[in-house]
Amino acid sequence: MHTSPDPAKFYLLATLLAKDRVITNNGRALLKELILRRDKRLLMLLQDFETTHLSDVFVNAIHALIETEAHALYLELFEQFPLEVAKSLSKIEREANELNNKKSLIYGEIDFQYFARVLRKINPTKGCKFYDLGSGSSKALFVARFLYDFKCCCGIEILGGLNEAADSIVQEFRRNFAKTLDASFRQDVHVECASFLDTDWSDGDVVFANSTCFEDDLMADMGKQAEKLKPGAFFITFTKGLGSDAFEVLERKRYCMSWGTATVFIQARKRHDGTSAYHADLIEIIDDSSYDDDFDNGVPGNCTHAALSLLPPLYEKDANESGDGGMHFFDLGALLPRSVHSGFRIEACEGANQPVRSPR
Numbered sequence: 001m002h003t004s005p006d007p008a009k010f011y012l013l014a015t016l017l018a019k020d021r022v023i024t025n026n027g028r029a030l031l032k033e034l035i036l037r038r039d040k041r042l043l044m045l046l047q048d049f050e051t052t053h054l055s056d057v058f059v060n061a062i063h064a065l066i067e068t069e070a071h072a073l074y075l076e077l078f079e080q081f082p083l084e085v086a087k088s089l090s091k092i093e094r095e096a097n098e099l100n101n102k103k104s105l106i107y108g109e110i111d112f113q114y115f116a117r118v119l120r121k122i123n124p125t126k127g128c129k130f131y132d133l134g135s136g137s138s139k140a141l142f143v144a145r146f147l148y149d150f151k152c153c154c155g156i157e158i159l160g161g162l163n164e165a166a167d168s169i170v171q172e173f174r175r176n177f178a179k180t181l182d183a184s185f186r187q188d189v190h191v192e193c194a195s196f197l198d199t200d201w202s203d204g205d206v207v208f209a210n211s212t213c214f215e216d217d218l219m220a221d222m223g224k225q226a227e228k229l230k231p232g233a234f235f236i237t238f239t240k241g242l243g244s245d246a247f248e249v250l251e252r253k254r255y256c257m258s259w260g261t262a263t264v265f266i267q268a269r270k271r272h273d274g275t276s277a278y279h280a281d282l283i284e285i286i287d288d289s290s291y292d293d294d295f296d297n298g299v300p301g302n303c304t305h306a307a308l309s310l311l312p313p314l315y316e317k318d319a320n321e322s323g324d325g326g327m328h329f330f331d332l333g334a335l336l337p338r339s340v341h342s343g344f345r346i347e348a349c350e351g352a353n354q355p356v357r358s359p360r
């Protein structure tokens with residue numbers, strides 16, 4: 001006889017998964033919300049679990065559910081501050097202060113799903129500290145906050161308008177969202193208006209910089225400062241690595257972001273004697289291979305579509321001239337399937353100022 005799965009059993013399972021660090025405490029809290037709502041997807045999953053066992057596919061499905069729930073909260077939190085609003089806040093301030101030629105201030109945002117995927121590979125432990133250097137309207141901070149048990153998620157942003165927006169989002173989170181997450185620790189989020197070159201973030205365990213547009217000297221100064229992090233600390237950068245011998249690159253892979261794709265570098269601080277401080281493997285994620293560095297291995301369909309829709313401007317504009325739109329052009333070559341590529345060698349690597357096409 002068919003019986004409906006017992007949600008209490010599922011909560012017990014979620015607690016065990018959290019204990020074994022398969023999911024986070026915040027992940028368990030989000031599952032609890034789904035249990036209370038008797039979410040159909042969850043009940044179906046539980047039914048499958050009762051007839052099979054704890055497989056990678058099951059664990060992956062649990063993570064997908066947690067991420068969907070976190071994403072819904074994230075969209076609600078940022079309802080008043082979509083990408084376009086943050087972009088225009090950045091633009092207004094840059095124009096008012098004649099900063100349009102500062103490439104490092106060009107605005108772009110992480111994509112929730114792909115950034116969640118990067119964090120999941122690292123699987124940060126409870127009580128770690130997360131920093132976003134150049135935190136914009138705080139999108140990356142809240143992917144980290146909703147999904148992981150960080151002691152604190154701290155953002156440092158140089159533009160006042162963006163930081164004010166981020167601060168109002170933090171207040172809204174405290175008022176209406178924090179209570180949905182695990183109650184056993186403070187769900188701290190903090191944003192600060194400053195240059196990350198003038199602030200101390202040496203206590204970070206996971207540090208992120210959406211560095212696609214950072215100039216070489218800014219990148220070098222940030223890399224130097226990153227050497228103050230403790231051995232084993234992670235540093236995630238986009239498009240270029242830190243370029244410091246004090247770090248080892250654990251992985252570089254392409255992911256979709258708000259402007260197209262970016263190569264994501266996951267780096268770890270070495271020990272002071274130069275040996276590796278990271279002995280585990282990054283968490284393997286099902287279906288991650290399609291984002292391998294080499295575009296011949298295939299690209300996600302929606303990205304390819306986005307790439308095609310952006311194709312004409314790639315050839316017409318210099319990333320430096322195009323303001324925020326420039327973010328769209330850096331990595332486009334990597335998105336194009338062979339059929340589109342053939343006949344041209346696209347030299348528009350990430351960070352290149354002038355995308356060029358030349359006949360093969």
Ligand SMILES: C[S@@+](CC[C@H](N)C(=O)[O-])C[C@H]1O[C@@H](n2cnc3c(N)ncnc32)[C@H](O)[C@@H]1O
Nearest residue numbers: 104108109110134135136139157158195196210
């Ligand atoms: C591409 S946006 C990334 C926003 C956010 N981290 C995300 O990924 O969604 C880069 C941000 O870095 C900021 N920025 C650039 N240089 C900075 C500096 N020296 N200190 C603090 N913020 C900086 C820019 O103003 C911009 O908002």
